[in-house]
Amino acid sequence: MSKAAVLPVGIITTLIAASGLLVTASPAMAATPNLQLPFPCGQQWRLDTWGHAPALDMVKEPDQQGTEGATLIAPAAGTVNKSFYHSNAGNVIQINHGGGYFTTYLHLESRAVSVGAKVQMGSRIGKVGKTGPTSNGHPHLHFELGYDADGDGEASWGFAGSERVKPTFAGVAYGGANEQTWRNVTSHNCSVGASGHDFNGDGRADVIARNATTKDLHLYLGNGTGGFQSGTGDR
Ligand SMILES: [Zn+2]
CATH class of the missing domain: 2.70.70.10 (Glucose Permease (Domain IIA))
Structure with a gap:
């Protein structure tokens, strides 16, 4: 990454104004992706x-x-x-x-x-x-x-x-x-695959279900090993 990319915005603006040239600063590095180990859950x-x-x-x-x-x-x-x-x-x-x-x-x-x-x-x-x-x-x-x-x-x-x-x-x-x-x-690569969806982005499959009596929707956060996290359900 060029040094220009880490200058304060004000300085870059000043440089552009002074030189009259179009300066293209490198895009800021995005946050590193939320990776899980590339092996099955629990290994x-x-x-x-x-x-x-x-x-x-x-x-x-x-x-x-x-x-x-x-x-x-x-x-x-x-x-x-x-x-x-x-x-x-x-x-x-x-x-x-x-x-x-x-x-x-x-x-x-x-x-x-x-x-x-x-x-x-x-x-x-x-x-x-x-x-x-x-x-x-x-x-x-x-x-x-x-x-x-x-x-x-x-x-x-x-x-x-x-x-x-x-x-x-x-x-x-x-x-x-x-x-x-x-x-x-x-490995906490416990998600998703064909069987579920990871709604909260923690790499573990979760379940959404409707209470048959109240008709309320509930999110059950998975624990990555086929069960649910304790205290989960009403979110
Ligand atoms: Zn190597």
Whole structure:
């Protein structure tokens, strides 16, 4: 982002007036998307930055068993921007989440979506694998959140200095520095899919029902594991 973008509005206005030129400031960065971990509700995964923060490598807890072939699901709604085989990174998917934000997935065993497909949070998009030589033959998900800072319609990925940025899962930021590890990170990607709607945006499916006697509508907030949050019902 250019320095001009962080100047106070008054200063930018002054510069435009003084120069007589049309100045296009970079758009302010939108808030990072409300992502959930890209694995089914309740699963626990280990996240490591190794030497490539803010990119994350993910393996399944407690012992990495089940990483290979694990179901990969969308961390938020979006449109598939890339789905292809890359000679170094193997099977790659990139999803456009809007607002300039993209998520990118490397080394997949298989890809279940094509370019242009619309996905919802929780939609199945592929399987975790070890494709591409940079996986070093070790099953893991290499995950990146990218911000399209140069406005070319995609987020560059896979190298230091690319457009990758720190991701947030369930409101917690990860990927801030190299050599960081987070153990037993639980997926709250519990929403929606075919069975329900997430009315309050917390990534968990909710139910709206009408009381048969009073005819009142009630919102029941889901707890993400098939039940309801305590105290929920009259909202
Ligand atoms: Zn990696």
